[in-house]
Amino acid sequence: MKVDSAYISVKDRKRAEAYWKRVFGIEPAMKSEIFTFFDLSGFLFGLFDSAAVAENINYGNNCVINLHVEDADVEAVRLGEFSKIVMPVNSVGPYRVFQVEDTEGNVVEFYSETVGG
Numbered sequence: 232m233k234v235d236s237a238y239i240s241v242k243d244r245k246r247a248e249a250y251w252k253r254v255f256g257i258e259p260a261m262k263s264e265i266f267t268f269f270d271l272s273g274f275l276f277g278l279f280d281s282a283a284v285a286e287n288i289n290y291g292n293n294c295v296i297n298l299h300v301e302d303a304d305v306e307a308v309r310l311g312e313f314s315k316i317v318m319p320v321n322s323v324g325p326y327r328v329f330q331v332e333d334t335e336g337n338v339v340e341f342y343s344e345t346v347g348g
Contacts, residue, residue, distance in 0.1 A: 237296055238266065238277030240288040241335040247278050250334045253313060271298075295330075296339050303327035303343040310341070 241247040248267050252258065260270035267278040276296070281288040300306045307320045307329045317338055318330035328342040 235273065236268070236275035236277060238268075238279045239296070239333075239335070239337045239339075240281050241278045241337075242282070243335065244278055244280040244283075246334050250313075251276070251278065254310065298339060298341050300341050300343050303329055303341055306341050306343075 244267060248259065251267075251269060255269050255271065255276075257269060259267045260275070261268040265280055265283045267280075268275045269277075276298075304320050304327060307316060310316070310331050314331040314333070316329060317332045318328070318340075320327055320329040322328075322345065323342075325345050326342045327345055328340055330338050330340045332338055
């Protein structure tokens with residue numbers, strides 16, 4: 232078994248897509264009337280527009296996604312320019328981690344390995 236994609240529910244897909252394009256620095260790989268997916272080295276990160284299918288969703292914090300970055304401290308500064316940091320960078324075992332809240336209320340965690348980690 233292999234996990235190769237995940238998606239978060241969004242209220243405003245256009246707004247969320249603009250946010251995540253800025254986070255990832257890439258254009259979406261796939262778009263439909265319901266989904267937008269970004270290809271992150273073979274892992275598909277998606278945005279689900281529940282309004283497009285009239286599905287009732289509890290938005291925000293329905294899943295915490297962990298995204299590996301080269302340097303969590305550097306990314307926290309960059310993302311902090313346009314994101315709400317909900318957990319500042321701190322050390323957890325061999326990792327540096329922080330969390331941001333996206334435009335739709337979802338909390339996403341970013342992490343990097345510490346030297347020797």
